[in-house]
Amino acid sequence: MKITISGKNMAVTDALREVTEKKLSKLDKYFFEDVPVDVTLSVEKNRQIIEVTIPFSGAIIRAEESTEDMYQSIDKVVDILERQIRKHKTKLQKKNKGFETIRFENVQALPVGENGKESSIVRTKRFAMKPMDAEEAVLQMELLRHAFYVFRNAETDEVNVVYKRKDGNYGLIEPEF
Known part of the structure; x- marks a missing residue:
């Protein structure tokens, strides 16, 4: 993965950059080398916010987390991204057939919902748009x-x-x- 880290309303220290790269490297097993990863670290009042965007093969995985501690935010956002990859494994496989960006052999599928069924569209709405x-x-x-x-x-x-x-x-x- 090619990780690009930028700061908004803050300077990104070397220690913060190293920790971010180290934690996100946990996701290396899911992607091939050339997948770009955009990371934005920001501070708003007492909130330490991290936003991670991973575009690949026409799909985008995105996660955002905010806590009072940036290191805690980094840990949480990596967990969210890993869960998204695992949760949507089969959908991503269908969408990315023939593309060489994500390594599905390393993605363990999450257990399907408690009732044993995959999520589906249960309601459709139609309405006039003025x-x-x-x-x-x-x-x-x-x-x-x-x-x-x-x-x-x-x-x-x-x-x-x-x-x-x-x-x-x-x-x-x-x-x-």
């Missing part, structure tokens, strides 16, 4: 008490998504085609 701006979509999302809201952007006539972030702010997803 054109609105992002601020109105945020208001609708808050009124519905949802974590995200899908809407048609009145300015671009594209389908967009607004979502509530962990830091209390909002995000807007605008797809590119």
Whole structure:
């Protein structure tokens, strides 16, 4: 893996860089050498935040963790990434057939849910999307008490998504085609 570490609102010390690389090297057994790993370390008030993004073969594995101690955040984010890889092993295998980026022979599948079944889509919703701006979509999302809201952007006539972030702010997803 090719690990790129950057800091936001903080300087990345050599010790922090070494620990991060050492902990993330646990994931080497799952990937081939040329897979890029982007790591962002940041500080917001008393929160030590680490974000890790691993793009490979058209898929992206991402994890974010925040605690009061950066070293604890690093440990937790590695556990989250390993769990995601194990949990989605079969789905990733189907999606990445023929690609040489992930080593599935090293991924042990997690036990399937308690009832012995794999997760599946159990409900489908259809709804009309009236054109609105992002601020109105945020208001609708808050009124519905949802974590995200899908809407048609009145300015671009594209389908967009607004979502509530962990830091209390909002995000807007605008797809590119």
